[in-house]
Amino acid sequence: MAAIESVLNEARVFEPSAEQMARASIGGMDAYRALVDEAARDYEGFWSRLAKQHLSWHKPFTRGLDESNAPFYTWFADGQLNASYNCLDRHVEAGLGERTAIIFERDDGEVQRVSYRELLARVCRLANALRARGVRKGDRVVIYMPMSVEGVVAMQACARIGATHSVVFGGFSSKSLNERLIDAQAVAVITADEQVRGGKRLPLKSIVDEALGMGGTEAVAQVIVYQRTGGDVTWQAGRDVWLHDVVADQADTAEPEWVDAEHPLFILYTSGSTGKPKGVQHSTAGYLLWAELTMRWTFDLRPESDVFWCTADIGWITGHTYICYGPTAAGGTQVMFEGVPTYPNAGRFWEMIQRHQVTVFYTAPTAIRSLIKAADADEAIHPRRYDLSSLRILGTVGEPINPEAWIWYHEQVGGGRCPVVDTFWQTETGGHMITPLPGATPLVPGSCTLPLPGIMAAVVDETGQDVPNGQGGILVVKRPWPAMLRTVWGNPERYKSGYFPAELGGNLYLAGDGAVRNDKTGYFTIMGRIDDVLNVSGHRMGTMEIESALVAHELVAEAAVVGRPDETTGEAIVAFVVLKRSRPEGAEAKQIADQLRAWVGKEIGPIAKPRDIRFGDNLPKTRSGKIMRRLLRGLAKGEQVTQDTSTLENPAILDQLGEAI
């Protein structure tokens, strides 16, 4: 809470300069307020106007919002369009075919430039191949790809034929991939032989083989493999095909499949408070509208002159909205990077900004914090050693940014000239929700400031009543907006009860975060998740998921997982474990902890590996048998237990569990 106090008392305010105001698409707070007022006066009309202006429709819509089957809202439902058409063809038709869409930099530094004309041709060739191989509108295609132009091509090719893609982050294990393939009932997988990160080659195809070997995935008729490295792969004839082979004879034009506005563009799995990840389902029109519009509002994108770079992976929502769809829908030029920020050294980001003359840079607080450390340790890779004068806007996403990191980013990277937009949003929201607007919003380090026009964000209590500014509460959104998720794939009940809980009245979207608004400014500060979801390096992890993975190990009887604040990664995962056998100590404890860590890596993926594992004879529980998680969170931080422990059967276990291995 100390960190939040310091943000609420943050006195530094950074006003936009006259120059920033003059050039921004929403220049100044008056323009922002005018849009907010327009949305308040005529909510549906506001969104409909924007949807007409920013999207190209095959068949225009006549209806805006439909709330008749709440909370299963629809937007622009009788209109038809195609996402890939909006991202590619319309720019080529407007004479912008030669504009660079993607500047792709490989891990080893090799650079490839892809124009809009070329990207469209590649998308069409794969779309034709998918069609020829029997993939149809509405089918689900799982994409398990490295950061690559081919990854974007795969997503857009699915969109072009109306297939719903589900991208699985390349760091997830075969087990996680298997679960997602089953849940989505995928008919095809698009993957690569290997991925390359930080000079290392990591397998992808063999993980797909393993996932398909686990069963339940009989619907997967084909695996299309992009050859990235030429590394060895095993091949199942009849099922596996090379991407370069299937596109070889295909035409480079393909009629887009015109889909209804509500057609599911993609499903993206994310962690919640149960053991099973949920498939967040997004629409086509509402989602794409927001991807395009937030590129212009939040990043003030000038497609003709900006070079945008979002460092996220396409396996996460940030990569969907701000790599695959947003920059292309807006017709901009973007950098896409295969590798990691620390290879060949921790100056890679700064070097790339300099090399490609990046103007708008978007990354995660965890990356900034680790690069601060690296720059402190090695002057040679400090951002001041690079020419970063091309930059004009900086953004962050994924977790709260502490004021110190914000100030460093602003000064050392942005030279004090560039507004920092701290964008709060979620997989479920499709795009930015609460964020400053460059050239308009006065900035306060550590605050995501104000909701975008049309986003009715509020802070309420447990009964859904507004709380006064200055008082903490639950972050909600009061009205459905076009880019919101439509349902949880295959589980409408979970959508309804999870996001529109009856306790809040059933009509407020529950974000799952705590928030507080500043007394004077009304600015929002996000206080972190109120459910059992952790945020590790900007990655969302369910504690229950990790617990289920741990108890699936033959040695483990019981496990409880909590987060501990961490300077670099935001939170670190700490697991309290009771074994079926006696409590291990010393070298043996260390060895079993390593074994369990590796196990979780195998079960879920390396990002879910606990930082600390602690063993006890038991876990602290209330009389009714509930694990006392608050107490465990305290122990994880190394705090003395001050809580009443009289209900504990065996208080001695607190000493055991407080002991780091």
Ligand code: WT7
């Ligand atoms: C959760 C959503 C949005 C893309 C990346 C993460 C946290 C996100 C911020 C921010 C404070 C933030 C929230 C949210 N979060 N952005 N600017 N300030 N917290 O997407 O994996 O769906 O995670 O990330 O806790 O609920 P996600």
